[in-house]
Amino acid sequence: MTPVLELSAASFAYRGSAAPVVEDVSLSVAAGQSLALVGESGAGKTTLLRLLLGPARPTAGAVRFDGDRLNLRDRAQMRRFRRSVQCVFQDPYSSLDPRRRVGDIVSEPLHSLGIDSRRTAVLKVAEALERVGLPADAAERYPHEFSGGQRQRIAIARATVCDPRVLLADEPVSALDVTTRVKVVELLGELKEERGLTLVMVSHDLSVVASLCERTAVLERGRIVEQGDTAQVLGAPAHPYTRRLVESVPRLPV
Numbered sequence: 001m002t003p004v005l006e007l008s009a010a011s012f013a014y015r016g017s018a019a020p021v022v023e024d025v026s027l028s029v030a031a032g033q034s035l036a037l038v039g040e041s042g043a044g045k046t047t048l049l050r051l052l053l054g055p056a057r058p059t060a061g062a063v064r065f066d067g068d069r070l071n072l073r074d075r076a077q078m079r080r081f082r083r084s085v086q087c088v089f090q091d092p093y094s095s096l097d098p099r100r101r102v103g104d105i106v107s108e109p110l111h112s113l114g115i116d117s118r119r120t121a122v123l124k125v126a127e128a129l130e131r132v133g134l135p136a137d138a139a140e141r142y143p144h145e146f147s148g149g150q151r152q153r154i155a156i157a158r159a160t161v162c163d164p165r166v167l168l169a170d171e172p173v174s175a176l177d178v179t180t181r182v183k184v185v186e187l188l189g190e191l192k193e194e195r196g197l198t199l200v201m202v203s204h205d206l207s208v209v210a211s212l213c214e215r216t217a218v219l220e221r222g223r224i225v226e227q228g229d230t231a232q233v234l235g236a237p238a239h240p241y242t243r244r245l246v247e248s249v250p251r252l253p254v
């Protein structure tokens, strides 16, 4: 089956910097599958997601969506892409427009994709807010009236309101307290089970990775050092870098 998203031998360097931040990365994500990207801070995880999402274009290699090279100038492809692929950014503070009410923020994908009328959009927004555990009246309020964790949930509501096939999520639960984290992980699990959502997720929390993602790719300074079945990669790491990563997970003293 054609992968939904695929990177082949992709490299990327930020403008003005000679050294690539992502180097010769190949990976593919099949429909309904979940892939975790793990690695130390600065390893290039966010940059890799930006390559999959389009704003960053590879300096070498290719990104493919449903088997076709991603081309920002192909309007028909871009429309299908935006309809299919949504994302949750790493920083819940800067990713929500402070001047717009939550209801407008969450319904934005429905309007920009021309999917729904105003009336059905109101219902879908209420549903999406409820799914992430926010009251329906949250729609009337502004982002600054919410905590960091609540804003992260608003971002997840926005990303899932149009029922995307693929969700790219950058540390979707790191700003959340333990109870909310469990709820959001459950929510993502449900979206996978019930709607066949394909998930590509960056997380420092390896227990979240283990519970949500069948596959894991380990990034060290922009290169994939190991990828495969999550249980295998995290349970019996083949690469010393992965071993260090797994061993650095704090454990409660018993």
Ligand SMILES: Nc1ncnc2c1ncn2[C@@H]1O[C@H](COP(=O)(O)OP(=O)(O)OP(=O)(O)O)[C@@H](O)[C@H]1O
Binding pocket: 014, 017, 021, 039, 040, 041, 042, 043, 044, 045, 046, 047, 048, 090
């Ligand atoms: N806009 C930018 N311009 C130049 N360099 C950048 C830019 N964004 C990131 N970098 C550099 O690219 C490298 C990878 O950054 P990236 O944000 O992808 O890391 P990350 O794995 O997501 O880290 P973290 O876990 O801290 O979020 C870092 O060395 C960073 O300094």
Ligand SMILES: [Mg+2]
Binding pocket: 045, 046, 047, 090, 170
């Ligand atoms: Mg990052």
